[in-house]
Amino acid sequence: MNGVSDLVLARNEVSRQLRRLHGSTDTDQAFERLSSTVSEIRDAVGHMRMQPIERLFSALPRLVRDMCIELDKEIKLEIDGSDVEIDREMVESLRDPLTHILRNAADHGIEQKAERIASGKGAAGRIFIGARQTGNQIVVEIRDDGRGIDLDKLRSRVLARKIVTEAKWNSLSEKEKLELIFAAGLSTADKVTAVSGRGVGMDIVRNNVQAIGGTIELENMPGNGLLISLRLPLTLSIIPALILKAGGGLYSLPRSTIVEILSASNKHVSLEFIGELPIANIRGQRLSFARLETVLQLEPQSTKPDHGRTVIVVRPPSGVPFALDVELVVDIEELVVKPVPPILAKSGRYAGTSLPDNGRPVLLLDASGLAEAIGLKDSDTRFGRQLGWHNEADAVVEECVESALVFEDWDGATRAIRLSVVDRMEDILPSEIHAVAGGFCVSRGDELSEIVGFSGEAGLEEIKMLRLSDGFNIRYLAVRDVFDIFPINRLSVSVQLPDTFEAVIECDGRPVELLNAYRLFENDAGSIRNPALCFVEADDTGGWERTILAPLLTASGYRVSFDDNDRGQADVILTRSLELPTVPEKTIRLLDSATNDTVVEGIYKYDRNNLVAAIETKLRRAVS
Known part of the structure; x- marks a missing residue:
C-alpha cells in the first residue's frame, strides 16, 4: 500500500503545481518543480510493479530434486538474493530460460559421482543461483562446479553443422567461440535424454532474455564449471531510449535497437541509387535507407542532405538492419512508456508515448514498423540475411511495388522470379541431392523437397539454390548465380510459353523472362506425389x-x-x-x-x- 499512497500524494502534488503554474510568472521555476513531481510519480509507479524474485526461485529446489532422481546424481542447490525485487512481468519471462539453464547444468555440466571422485571433486555437485541489483540492472548468476564447456567438442559440432568454417573457428577468440553455443539447434550432448540434449535450449534462453531487454554472458572454467550471467533491466516499464529530432518534433527509439550512430557527413557514409531507390553504403555494407521525416510524412527543416544531419543504423527484432536519416540526436533518456493512442497505433510506426523529464511529450517509434514502412517485407529481409545485402525500398511507400530477383538459371540464361515466393538462398551439398522418381529432391533433416530446373550435373562443389515457398509447400530452384533485385515496373504478357514464363520484365534496360511461379508449385510439375x-x-x-x-x-x-x-x-x-x-x-x-x-x-x-x-x-x- 505504500506505493499507492506515494502515487496519490504525487498526483496531488501535480495538481498543486499545475494550479501554481497557471497563475505564475516564473514559468521556468514552475516547470522545474513540475518535472521533479513527474519524476516522483514515475518512481512510485515503478515501485508498485516490483516483486521479490523469490517468487521465481521458490520452484527451483523441487526441480533439482526431480532431476537428481532422473539422472541418478547428487546435486546441492544454493540460492542467494531471493529478496531482490524485479518487475512482475519479468518473473514469467524468466521462468523458461532459468529452467533451461538449470537443466543443462544438471545434465551436461555436473558429472556422475564416479567421474567427480576420480577428478578429485566431491561426490555431490553444486549449483549456485544468486540475484543482486547493480545500478539500474538486476544480475542473475547461475554457476555450477561441473565440467564446463568442452571447446573441442563444441568445435566438432559447429563444424559438422556448418555453422562456421574451420578457418573462421581458428580466428575466433574464446569468448566468440563460446557464443556459438547459442546457435539454433546446436547441442553438445552425447545423447538425448528426458532432461535435455535436443539442441533447443540455449538459443531459446538468449531469445527470451533479449526479448525483455536483457543480455546473457558466459564464463567458462574447463573442468571446474560454467558461470552464466543474466543482466536484466530493473523494470520493463522504463526503457533506455534515444531522443531524436525530425521535422521539428521529438521522437524516440529504444536503445536496444540502435547499432551505430554516424554523422551524415562522415566519409564512411555515402548514398547510392539503384534506379531511383536510395541505398546507404556504410563502410562497404549496403543498407536500405530512408529519412525519418519521409517515413512519418513530415516536412524536413533542412533540404541539404549533409546539413548537420545524423544517420542511425537500426536493427529491428527481425534482425535485418537499415539506415535511418534524422535531423538530430538530442539525448539518451530512460523513459516510462505507456500505450499509444489507437488513432496512431493503426499506422504501425509507433510503439508508445512517454513524457521525459523536460515535460515535452515524445512518441516512441516501433523499429519493426519503420522497417515495414520503408519496404522491408518479411520475405525480403529473410533473403537479405542470406545474401548479405537487402531489398532496396523507396523512402515513401505509398504503394507496394512487387520486386523480382534476377539470376542466372541452371541452363545459363538470365531469368527472374517474383521475390515474394523466394524464402532465402541456400548452398546445397551434392550429398543432400537425391535422384528420386525421375526427378531430384533435397533432403535436409526431416524435410524432403523437390528441385526444379536442375539437370543433375552437380560436380563436387556446393550448388546455389533458391528456396521457394508458397506459404505451405517448399521447392528448390537451382541457379548459377544471383544478380540483383529489380521492381516489376513493366510487363509484357504476350509470351510464347505461358506455362513456363509469366511475362517479360525490363531489368536495367534489357528484357528478362519472368518465371511462372504458379507452374513451379503445380502438382504435375514433377513433384514427388507418391514415393515408392x-x-x-x-x-x-x-x-x-x-x-x-x-x-x-x-x-x-x-x-x-x-x-x-x-x-x-x-x-x-x-x-x-x-x-x-x-x-x-x-x-x-x-x-x-x-x-x-x-x-x-x-x-x-x-x-x-x-x-x-x-x-x-x-x-x-x-x-x-
Whole structure:
C-alpha cells in the first residue's frame, strides 16, 4: 500500500503545481518543480510493479530434486538474493530460460559421482543461483562446479553443422567461440535424454532474455564449471531510449535497437541509387535507407542532405538492419512508456508515448514498423540475411511495388522470379541431392523437397539454390548465380510459353523472362506425389534396420514399412536373410560384409549408392 499512497500524494502534488503554474510568472521555476513531481510519480509507479524474485526461485529446489532422481546424481542447490525485487512481468519471462539453464547444468555440466571422485571433486555437485541489483540492472548468476564447456567438442559440432568454417573457428577468440553455443539447434550432448540434449535450449534462453531487454554472458572454467550471467533491466516499464529530432518534433527509439550512430557527413557514409531507390553504403555494407521525416510524412527543416544531419543504423527484432536519416540526436533518456493512442497505433510506426523529464511529450517509434514502412517485407529481409545485402525500398511507400530477383538459371540464361515466393538462398551439398522418381529432391533433416530446373550435373562443389515457398509447400530452384533485385515496373504478357514464363520484365534496360511461379508449385510439375514403398524385413529387435536403414531410405525419398501386411503391396522388399525370397523380382538382399563369401547375390548394407541404384532398377522394371 505504500506505493499507492506515494502515487496519490504525487498526483496531488501535480495538481498543486499545475494550479501554481497557471497563475505564475516564473514559468521556468514552475516547470522545474513540475518535472521533479513527474519524476516522483514515475518512481512510485515503478515501485508498485516490483516483486521479490523469490517468487521465481521458490520452484527451483523441487526441480533439482526431480532431476537428481532422473539422472541418478547428487546435486546441492544454493540460492542467494531471493529478496531482490524485479518487475512482475519479468518473473514469467524468466521462468523458461532459468529452467533451461538449470537443466543443462544438471545434465551436461555436473558429472556422475564416479567421474567427480576420480577428478578429485566431491561426490555431490553444486549449483549456485544468486540475484543482486547493480545500478539500474538486476544480475542473475547461475554457476555450477561441473565440467564446463568442452571447446573441442563444441568445435566438432559447429563444424559438422556448418555453422562456421574451420578457418573462421581458428580466428575466433574464446569468448566468440563460446557464443556459438547459442546457435539454433546446436547441442553438445552425447545423447538425448528426458532432461535435455535436443539442441533447443540455449538459443531459446538468449531469445527470451533479449526479448525483455536483457543480455546473457558466459564464463567458462574447463573442468571446474560454467558461470552464466543474466543482466536484466530493473523494470520493463522504463526503457533506455534515444531522443531524436525530425521535422521539428521529438521522437524516440529504444536503445536496444540502435547499432551505430554516424554523422551524415562522415566519409564512411555515402548514398547510392539503384534506379531511383536510395541505398546507404556504410563502410562497404549496403543498407536500405530512408529519412525519418519521409517515413512519418513530415516536412524536413533542412533540404541539404549533409546539413548537420545524423544517420542511425537500426536493427529491428527481425534482425535485418537499415539506415535511418534524422535531423538530430538530442539525448539518451530512460523513459516510462505507456500505450499509444489507437488513432496512431493503426499506422504501425509507433510503439508508445512517454513524457521525459523536460515535460515535452515524445512518441516512441516501433523499429519493426519503420522497417515495414520503408519496404522491408518479411520475405525480403529473410533473403537479405542470406545474401548479405537487402531489398532496396523507396523512402515513401505509398504503394507496394512487387520486386523480382534476377539470376542466372541452371541452363545459363538470365531469368527472374517474383521475390515474394523466394524464402532465402541456400548452398546445397551434392550429398543432400537425391535422384528420386525421375526427378531430384533435397533432403535436409526431416524435410524432403523437390528441385526444379536442375539437370543433375552437380560436380563436387556446393550448388546455389533458391528456396521457394508458397506459404505451405517448399521447392528448390537451382541457379548459377544471383544478380540483383529489380521492381516489376513493366510487363509484357504476350509470351510464347505461358506455362513456363509469366511475362517479360525490363531489368536495367534489357528484357528478362519472368518465371511462372504458379507452374513451379503445380502438382504435375514433377513433384514427388507418391514415393515408392519399401518393405523392410526385420524382427522386433532389428535395431540396424530401424535406426540405420530406415532413415537412409526416408532421406532418399522412399516410404518405409515394417508391417508384414504391407509386404504384398510394397514396391521393393529389403532383407538380410539368405533364404530364397518369395518375390525375387521385388527383393534386394543386403549383405553384412563387403566381401561376399556366400553364393547368394546381394549388396553390401553400407553401399548406399548401389543400394539406391538397385531400388531404382527394381522400380523401372516394375513399371515396364
